[in-house]
Amino acid sequence: xxxKIALCIVFVFMFMGTAFGELRVVVTLPWIGSLVNxxxxxxxxxxxxxxxxxxxxxxxxxxxxxxxxxxxxxLMYNGLDLEIGYLPVLIESSRNQKIQSGMAGNxxxxxxxxxxxxxxxxxxxMGDVHxxxxxxxxxxxxxxxxxxxxxxxxxxxxxxxxxxxxxKNMAVFSSKLHGKESAWKAKHFHxxxxxxxxxxxxxxAADFGLTISGYVEPKPGIPPSVAYIGRLxxxxxxxxxxxxITTSLYPRKEVDFIADKxxxxxxxxxxxxxxxxxxVDWFTLMDTVLTRLQ
Amino acid sequence: xxxxxxLLMTILALCPTVSAETLEERVKNLENALNRQEQIIxxxxxxxxxxxGQKEQIQTEVIQTTGVDSREKERSAVRDYRLxxxxxxxxxQSASPISPYQITEKQTPSLLNPSISLIFDSLYYQTNxxxxxxxEREIPGYVALHEHGEGSHSHGHGTFEKGFNLRSAELxxxxxxxxxxxxxxxxxxxxxxxxxxxxxxxxxxxxxxxQIKGGKFKSGFGRFNAFHPHAWDFVDAPLPxxxxxxxxxLIEKGIQFTYLPPLPVYTLLGFEILQGENEVLYGEEAxxxxxxxxxxxxxxxxxxEYNTILWGISVTGGETKTESIEHETEFSGNSVLYGAExxxxxxxxxxxxxxxxxxxxxxxxxxDFEYLEDSTVDSLKxxxxxxxxxxxxxxxxxRIGARYDVLSIFKDTYKLxxxxxxxxxxxxxLTGSLEFNPTEFSRLRLQYTYDKSAGNxxxxxxxxxxxxLGIGAHGAHSF
Numbered sequence: 001x002x003x004k005i006a007l008c009i010v011f012v013f014m015f016m017g018t019a020f021g022e023l024r025v026v027v028t029l030p031w032i033g034s035l036v037n038x039x040x041x042x043x044x045x046x047x048x049x050x051x052x053x054x055x056x057x058x059x060x061x062x063x064x065x066x067x068x069x070x071x072x073x074x075l076m077y078n079g080l081d082l083e084i085g086y087l088p089v090l091i092e093s094s095r096n097q098k099i100q101s102g103m104a105g106n107x108x109x110x111x112x113x114x115x116x117x118x119x120x121x122x123x124x125x126m127g128d129v130h131x132x133x134x135x136x137x138x139x140x141x142x143x144x145x146x147x148x149x150x151x152x153x154x155x156x157x158x159x160x161x162x163x164x165x166x167x168k169n170m171a172v173f174s175s176k177l178h179g180k181e182s183a184w185k186a187k188h189f190h191x192x193x194x195x196x197x198x199x200x201x202x203x204x205a206a207d208f209g210l211t212i213s214g215y216v217e218p219k220p221g222i223p224p225s226v227a228y229i230g231r232l233x234x235x236x237x238x239x240x241x242x243x244x245i246t247t248s249l250y251p252r253k254e255v256d257f258i259a260d261k262x263x264x265x266x267x268x269x270x271x272x273x274x275x276x277x278x279x280v281d282w283f284t285l286m287d288t289v290l291t292r293l294q
Numbered sequence: 295x296x297x298x299x300x301l302l303m304t305i306l307a308l309c310p311t312v313s314a315e316t317l318e319e320r321v322k323n324l325e326n327a328l329n330r331q332e333q334i335i336x337x338x339x340x341x342x343x344x345x346x347g348q349k350e351q352i353q354t355e356v357i358q359t360t361g362v363d364s365r366e367k368e369r370s371a372v373r374d375y376r377l378x379x380x381x382x383x384x385x386x387q388s389a390s391p392i393s394p395y396q397i398t399e400k401q402t403p404s405l406l407n408p409s410i411s412l413i414f415d416s417l418y419y420q421t422n423x424x425x426x427x428x429x430e431r432e433i434p435g436y437v438a439l440h441e442h443g444e445g446s447h448s449h450g451h452g453t454f455e456k457g458f459n460l461r462s463a464e465l466x467x468x469x470x471x472x473x474x475x476x477x478x479x480x481x482x483x484x485x486x487x488x489x490x491x492x493x494x495x496x497x498x499x500x501x502x503x504x505q506i507k508g509g510k511f512k513s514g515f516g517r518f519n520a521f522h523p524h525a526w527d528f529v530d531a532p533l534p535x536x537x538x539x540x541x542x543x544l545i546e547k548g549i550q551f552t553y554l555p556p557l558p559v560y561t562l563l564g565f566e567i568l569q570g571e572n573e574v575l576y577g578e579e580a581x582x583x584x585x586x587x588x589x590x591x592x593x594x595x596x597x598x599e600y601n602t603i604l605w606g607i608s609v610t611g612g613e614t615k616t617e618s619i620e621h622e623t624e625f626s627g628n629s630v631l632y633g634a635e636x637x638x639x640x641x642x643x644x645x646x647x648x649x650x651x652x653x654x655x656x657x658x659x660x661x662d663f664e665y666l667e668d669s670t671v672d673s674l675k676x677x678x679x680x681x682x683x684x685x686x687x688x689x690x691x692x693r694i695g696a697r698y699d700v701l702s703i704f705k706d707t708y709k710l711x712x713x714x715x716x717x718x719x720x721x722x723x724l725t726g727s728l729e730f731n732p733t734e735f736s737r738l739r740l741q742y743t744y745d746k747s748a749g750n751x752x753x754x755x756x757x758x759x760x761x762x763l764g765i766g767a768h769g770a771h772s773f
Contacts, residue, residue: 063592064560070503085734096503
């Protein structure tokens with residue numbers, strides 16, 4: 001009797017979660033979630049596992065994340081090794097064959113991207129360098145359009161019944177993006193020189209004509225020494241650099257010190273969707289970034 | 295087709311017995327063949343020129359859009375060109391029904407090699423005890439730490455030599471085997487040689503949240519057990535683990551089945567069939583064939599964005615034949631070990647975190663206790679427990695830790711031939727640590743332990759200075 005009940009419970013568990021028709025999409029970063037929202041809207045079930053308050057480089061694989069990935073039909077992630085510290089554990093521990101590497105439900109968004117900063121030679125003495133290139137491509141409208149197109153194709157293929165709905169939403173997204181692009185283009189920075197905290201804004205710089213002349217971090221992921229800050233301040237004075245860009249994730253101490261010594265303006269940019277209350281989707285993210293940079 | 299024709303013609307042309315053609319005709323044929331060849335070469339050259347033209351065009355486009363120095367421009371242009379093929383493929387695919395996930399990734403040869411990492415674990419050790427006292431150290435009524443000197447240098451064991459110690463250089467290799475298995479191996483190299491600490495497969499394609507792990511692996515029993523020594527929160531294992539499982543924990547050959555049901559709350563259920571060779575709890579010679587079983591259940595919940603708790607219960611049991619209780623003795627009988635675990639983590643940012651963790655272990659054993667010298671046998675029945683409680687607080691690259699571990703806290707019966715034995719005071723230790731972690735690949739730890747685990751024996755004041763360095767593949771960390 002007890003065995004029968006136990007068996008019944010196991011079966012109920014097995015079919016829970018698969019009973020509903022909606023495609024379950026799990027994404028790592030909030031901006032990917034925003035794109036999935038634009039394309040899938042109310043016809044997909046979306047789970048975002050990384051919070052906007054977290055540094056995407058240092059996320060820990062929580063059991064709740066394993067559970068989310070367990071129930072996923074599709075897992076979409078940034079790629080380029082940004083999630084190397086936790087995603088492999090999530091994928092293996094999820095016990096979900098749909099999202100294993102090489103399966104239809106495993107979507108590395110960077111495969112749609114023109115990657116920059118691909119190092120020719122890399123070792124860890126250079127700091128936390130990403131060996132496959134700079135992974136922070138979400139500040140690049142051109143790349144984001146391609147990623148959105150990729151997401152559309154994946155969703156359409158896995159949920160053929162809603163394919164037309166997804167493609168229509170993609171067309172709307174594209175035209176909205178093109179509409180915005182002309183406004184954004186007007187904000188071209190014509191080679192304006194800035195100092196950045198981390199190698200986070202390289203795509204933004206490439207797309208909008210910003211020149212990043214140096215970094216507060218001497219090497220990616222390595223905090224600066226006093227001597228290094230001193231050299232940076234001198235460089236800023238010499239080259240007349242009046243702007244330091246950072247995000248709310250990075251410590252303010254060094255940045256404020258530099259600003260104090262050089263009179264530079266500190267611009268705190270949002271690093272992802274949701275990192276500031278007014279940033280509700282990818283478009284407002286780009287709007288805010290470009291407005292704050294003015 | 296052209297090539298075929300050309301070959302045919304050449305053969306015909308060169309074949310002198312084909313017909314009674316004149317020499318002139320044959321020369322003409324040869325000329326024709328040469329002309330055709332030339333034409334093919336010209337066509338190919340044209341194609342090459344076209345392709346390189348495209349490449350340059352793309353390069354100049356890219357250079358116009360980027361604002362970096364010229365060398366960087368060149369490099370990224372070449373890169374972009376390579377990647378441009380990818381986006382072209384995507385564009386093509388939007389039109390064709392082929393799915394985007396079939397795009398071939400840029401292949402690098404290293405993708406076919408397994409991921410390899412090496413973790414160096416070394417320490418400097420100082421204590422008020424003499425080398426001899428260290429050798430003879432035991433936890434009375436629980437375990438003799440050095441049964442017949444064997445394994446005293448083994449990796450992760452709770453005992454060290456005074457001065458410089460190389461604990462191990464641990465090689466870890468892992469890679470997917472095929473779409474169905476992942477394979478892992480952990481091979482610590484020590485001065486005494488190397489051993490395969492772990493080598494196991496994990497399935498990736500079983501349905502319904504099921505997974506099988508098999509080979510030699512760290513059992514899913516408890517929480518601490520799953521971690522390798524370099525990932526421990528302190529230099530040494532907590533007392534309950536040392537006393538009930540030896541310094542290395544429960545590492546066994548066998549098979550593990552786990553099930554992750556799609557519930558609203560993370561729940562993991564597991565069952566293991568093990569060979570049962572742990573030198574403290576089971577023993578290689580207890581019985582031939584698998585004779586130990588483990589079951590565990592773990593659950594986890596998040597509270598708010600920053601708080602996570604993980605709790606679970608475990609049990610492992612089987613037949614036992616061990617010489618680890620006291621020198622020159624052997625115990626054979628049955629053992630059951632129960633475990634309960636609770637972990638709380640608060641992590642508001644990467645620069646700050648607090649981890650509180652505790653485990654309670656209770657072991658029950660009944661069997662025969664034999665004095666090897668004169669072969670006299672008494673019955674032994676013992677039920678003993680242990681607990682550890684630890685906290686670690688991290689600020690930026692620094693972390694401080696404290697641990698209290700104790701045995702015989704709630705339960706302590708040791709009945710030899712029906713008589714209760716008394717081993718003196720409850721064994722306990724107090725530990726404090728300070729870590730500096732320059733990056734996630736390096737850790738320097740200073741630890742002090744006040745060790746009163748020898749019952750009424752001498753107390754041990756220990757100081758450790760440990761350096762752990764990791765190179766190679768970036769391993770993902772579990773919770």
